[in-house]
Every structure is written in C-alpha cells, then in structure tokens.
Amino acid sequence: MKNEKRFDLLYEGKAKKVYKYSDRKLLVEFKNDVTAFNGIKKGQYANKGKINKKISTFFFELLNEEGLNTHYLQDYDENSFIAKWGELIPLEVIVRNYTAGSFCKRYGVEKGIKFDYPLVEFSLKNDDLGDPMITKDAILLLKICNKEILEEIVGISNKVNNILSSFLDNKNILLVDYKLEFGISKTDKKVILIDEISPDTCRFWDKNTMESLDKDVYREDKGDLINAYEALIGRLAI
Ligand code: TMP
Ligand code: ASP
Numbered sequence: 001m002k003n004e005k006r007f008d009l010l011y012e013g014k015a016k017k018v019y020k021y022s023d024r025k026l027l028v029e030f031k032n033d034v035t036a037f038n039g040i041k042k043g044q045y046a047n048k049g050k051i052n053k054k055i056s057t058f059f060f061e062l063l064n065e066e067g068l069n070t071h072y073l074q075d076y077d078e079n080s081f082i083a084k085w086g087e088l089i090p091l092e093v094i095v096r097n098y099t100a101g102s103f104c105k106r107y108g109v110e111k112g113i114k115f116d117y118p119l120v121e122f123s124l125k126n127d128d129l130g131d132p133m134i135t136k137d138a139i140l141l142l143k144i145c146n147k148e149i150l151e152e153i154v155g156i157s158n159k160v161n162n163i164l165s166s167f168l169d170n171k172n173i174l175l176v177d178y179k180l181e182f183g184i185s186k187t188d189k190k191v192i193l194i195d196e197i198s199p200d201t202c203r204f205w206d207k208n209t210m211e212s213l214d215k216d217v218y219r220e221d222k223g224d225l226i227n228a229y230e231a232l233i234g235r236l237a238i
Contacts, residue, residue, distance in 0.1 A: 014039055015052070015200055021082055024187050025073065029080040030056070034200070036219040038130050043218065043225075049079040051229045052198040057081055058238045059164065059197040066163050068156060070193040071183065086183020086194040089145050090125040091134070093157050096177040097165065100203050101216075103177075112210065118161050120154055125181070152191045153182050160193070168204065171235050173213065176203035199229050 007019035007027055014035040019027040030049035035042050060072030071083035096103060099113040122139060123131040140147060157180055165175045179202070181195035195201070199214035206213060213232040218225045 016196065024085050026071075026083045026085050027076060027080050028071075028083050028196075030196070030198075031079075034215070034218055034225060036215065038127065041219070045226050047226060048229070051226070051233065052196065052200060053079055053081060054238060055229070055233065055236070056196040056198045058236060060193075062167060063160060063163060063193065063197075066159075068159060068163070068193060069185075069190055071185075071195075083194070084192055085186040086192045087186060088125070088194065089149070089153070089182045089184065089191075091139065091144060091153070091182065092123040092125050092131055093153060093180045093182070094121040094123065094177060095119070095157050095161050095180070096121070097161070098174065098176045098205075100176050112205075118158060120157055149184075149191055156180075156182070156191065156193060160197075164197075169207075172207045173232075173235060174205040174207050176205050178202035199232055204232060 007021060009017060010020055010026070011018040015031055015033055017029045017031060019029065021027040030053040032044050032046060032048045033042070034045060034048060057072065057075065060070045063070050064072060071086050073082045073084060076082050096119040097115055098111070099109050099115075100111045103109070104111050122134050122136065124134045124144070125131060136150060139145065139150060145153070160180060161175070168175050178197065180193060180197075183192055183194040184190070185192045202214060203216060204213040205211065212222060213228050213235070215225070217223050217228040
C-alpha cells in the first residue's frame with residue numbers, strides 16, 4: 001500500500017486490514033490471503049487482494065447508485081479503498097436464494113434447490129466461537145442491536161438481493177447466497193453496509209453450467225481460485 005506508515009492499523013482479519021484514514025474514514029485493504037472453514041484451510045494467491053478490491057468496489061458503486069447506504073467512498077490504490085467509518089455490528093447476515101454450503105450440511109439437502117423467497121439468517125461475528133448462528137430474538141435479548149436497526153438490516157439485505165440478483169441474472173450468473181456486514185456510521189449514526197462484496201463472501205454460479213465463480217473453487221479444491229475470480233471479472237466486464 002502507498003505510504004503504509006501514515007495510517008494506524010485498527011483491525012486485521014483473515015482477508016483484510018482496516019486502517020484509520022481520518023477521524024470519520026477508514027482505509028480498507030484487501031490481502032492476498034485466503035482461508036476457509038474458520039481459518040483451518042489457508043493459502044495465498046498473488047493478485048487476489050487486487051481482484052477482490054475491484055469486484056467489491058464494483059458492487060458497492062452499483063448499490064450506491066441504486067440509493068443504498070454503503071461504506072464505500074472512493075478508490076485509494078490497487079488493494080484498498082477509502083470507506084465511511086462504521087462501528088461494526090457484530091453480525092454476519094447470510095442471504096440464500098438457493099441451497100448450498102452449510103445449509104445443505106445442516107439439513108441434509110442437495111445443493112441448488114431454489115427457495116420460494118430469500119432466506120435471511122444471522123451469525124454472531126465471533127471467530128473464537130466459530131461464528132455461531134443466532135436467532136433474531138437472541139440478537140435483541142443480547143442487545144447486539146435494537147429492533148429498528150435489525151429491521152433495517154433485513155430491509156437493506158433484501159434490497160441488495162434484488163439489485164445484485166437482477167444485475168447478475170443479465171450476465172447469466174446466479175446469486176446463490178452471500179454474507180453481509182453492517183455498521184453504524186460515525187458521521188450520521190445511520191446503518192451502513194460495510195465489509196466487502198466479493199467472491200470470498202458470495203456464491204456465484206454460471207447459470208448454464210452451474211460452475212462456481214467464487215471461493216467454493218478453493219474450499220472444495222475444484223480448480224484455480226484466481227482463474228475463477230478472473231472469469232467473474234470477465235463476465236462482469238469490469
Ligand atoms: P455457508 O454456506 O458456508 O454458511 O456460507 C454462506 C455464504 O456466506 C457464502 O456465500 C459464503 C459466505 N460466508 C462468508 O462470507 N464468510 C464466512 O465466514 C462464511 C461461513 C460464509
Ligand atoms: N471466511 C471463513 C474462513 O475464513 C469461512 C469461509 O468463507 O468458508 O474460514
């Protein structure tokens with residue numbers, strides 16, 4: 001990253017680092033590391049950070065244009081962008097349109113079954129606990145956020161689904177499922193969509209071949225991760 005030493009590192013996750021850019025802004029840097037199964041499987045791929053930054057930027061810009069409040073502000077360098085500072089709500093919001101991944105394992109169903117409506121699930125964001133699933137009532141009773149904020153989170157998650165699913169459908173790609181994170185903006189205390197939207201955090205399937213264009217390629221040893229991510233970039237024409 002350019003002038004790395006100018007910024008204080010606030011947080012380092014498995015695939016990103018977050019720096020303090022200013023009192024109200026963060027610098028989000030995408031690493032080349034990849035992990036799966038709560039960090040049990042680990043790897044590194046040259047250019048992965050750059051690729052995920054590019055895809056995430058593209059989706060955040062699309063959502064911003066559609067009027068959603070995301071943390072993305074502007075490009076910084078190859079691996080990083082400047083974002084609104086959102087105080088993290090420690091939840092992972094999973095939206096599923098088709099069965100896949102942990103849903104299939106949990107309920108013993110085959111993958112690729114289309115749901116009649118999007119399923120919204122929640123996990124507590126806590127690596128030590130392995131991000132356990134959590135119910136809406138437990139979220140409220142543990143005061144992780146209040147009811148209004150939770151309803152807003154669900155509303156935004158469904159809007160993201162409508163916008164991205166129809167955009168990707170035009171590119172012959174199915175948005176199978178994805179994970180979102182939210183924060184409270186330091187500036188105006190509004191709920192904002194934070195984190196990333198990338199093939200690390202979504203499942204994208206080619207509509208005709210059902211081939212994965214996402215991290216399942218790495219999770220399930222189905223081929224080269226960079227080839228899959230670059231194929232996605234090609235399909236998005238970005
Ligand atoms: P899952 O089927 O493993 O629960 O994953 C559902 C979606 O959430 C999938 O698109 C991958 C994404 N995801 C993350 O972004 N981070 C995670 O830690 C997990 C478990 C899933
Ligand atoms: N992101 C999680 C991990 O690093 C899980 C996953 O995406 O499969 O372990």
